[in-house]
Amino acid sequence: MKAWIRNVGTVRRRRALAAGLLGAVLPLAACGGGGGDDDRGADRTVRTDTTCDGRIEGTEHLTVWFHAGPSGEFSTLQKQVADFNKAQKRVRVELVTLPEQKPYNELVDSAAASGDLPDLLDFDGPRLYSYAWSGKLKPIDSCVPASLRDDLLTSIRQQGTYAGKLYGVGTFDSGLGLYVRPSVLKKAGIRIPEGVEDAWTSDEFTDVLRTLREAGHRTPLDMGLLYARPGEEWATYGFAPAVWSAGGDLIEPRTFRTADGFLNGPEAVKALTVMRSWVKEGLVEPGRTDDQAFSEGRAVISWTGHWWYPDYSKAHPGDVAIVPLPDFGEGTVTGMGSWQWGVTSGTADGDAVWRFLAYLLRTDQVDRMTGANGAIPATHSAVKLSPAYATGGAEHLFIEQLTGGVARPRPQTPAYPAITEAFSRAFTEIVKNGAPVKATLDEAVAAIDKDLAAHDGYPRQGP
DSSP states (O other): OOOTTTTTTOOTTTTOOOSSOHHHHGGGOOOOOOOOTTOTTOOOSSOOOOOOOSOOOSOEEEEEEOSOOSSHHHHHHHHHHHHHHHHOSSEEEEEOOOOSSSOHHHHHHHHHHTTOOOSEEEEEGGGHHHHHHTTSEEOOTTTSOHHHHHHBOHHHHHHTEETTEEOOBOSEEOOEEEEEOHHHHHHTTOOOOOSGGGOOBHHHHHHHHHHHHHTTOSSOEEOOGGGOOTTOHHHHHHHHHHHHHTTOOSSOTTTOOOOTTTTTSHHHHHHHHHHHHHHHTTOBOOOSSOSOTTTTTSOSEEEEEGGGHHHHHHHSTTOOEEEOOOBOSSOOOEEOOOEEEEEESSSOOHHHHHHHHHHHTSHHHHHHHHHHHOOEESBHHHHTTOGGGSTTSTTHHHHHHHHTTOEEOSOOSTTHHHHHHHHHHHHIIIIITOOOHHHHHHHHHHHHHHHHHHTTTOOOOOO
8 A cells, every 4th residue: 555644744554663572672772751742740941952062982872763664764774774883883873673553653752751762763743843842852953064954955944943943854855736647637628737826726626626527537636535534644734735825724823822713714614615515526536445546547636745756657657747736815835844853852972863863964865765765855965966856857846845935834833743633633524524614623723722721832941
């Protein structure tokens, strides 16, 4: 089965790192961590910056956790670890394998609660804010040289920053758009957007879907509804952009103190009502059994991310283009963000951890990883190595969106886990099951605001 959201936080593949028992590997971790995100009594004032002073005393043994099970990503990282260890002697890296009984994020929370986090942690980008707030991570500003900071895509820096400090950095980013079959659209007399400035409006897009159905394509749109389930990140990553495009939001975007009037505001209601209407009219692939609708030709438009490009272009050689998501009123908007690395709040030598992380961020190593997983390189220098992202390239839209202000991060607040849980549940009920839009969003708002109240609004503390 295709890994729909392998770069944006789903547990569709269950993040199973097949080997060993957690109890057998956790004692190898040489650091502690803060309490769980729900621990209101957690001491968030002890967090200090990672110290990178250019010195490594003796030999440092580091433990590293990674989110993916058997995959091109994991095998590539294994080779990177082996090559790194072979090339130098002062830092030894151990890539810890994790059990499959629990989703990755639950393992992280459990390890943090017991003080057993690794030295270097891989985590889904939007989790950074809760991890930083609760003391699981330390800022890494002193480690990142200006030259590398400038080379990182703006979206990578933006996603990795909380309360003015850099807590995480990734080696790849993500992209979202509409995959279309140009030959089919041209035959039906449908214009094909050329870029973010001429995206289809939501009304125009509705007409496009109806025209395609009249042309014989019974369910022209694939929205990945197979993976739109409560608690799964695809619903938020994939469809929060429609809410933003309509002028709405998932939470008040400046202070993050309430979702009321935003997630249940008229703009959000409008966006979800439109998407629900597509499903009600039968214009959307139901996605009950498989994720091959676009590849097999049952759908001719697919609302999804960069990870499908290799499969789609192989299924329809020379007949795949990527265009922006529909404009619901305030311009097209897309998602961004993927997995990042962060230094945990333990005692590991900052310079030792950074030496390995700096290796992963080298241009050749970023290119190596993104060549394996098909993701968007995190640095400008690595982007330049791929003709697909150059002007006129097949995937240039993703770069245009990430660097042109079209891409937006998911809410940068420690409340994000509660937000995505509430929104993904509401989206599923509204769009897939036809639930009342406003009432369902009111319930989501109540759940988010309850979490905010339980954490006193997540006040920023610490140095």
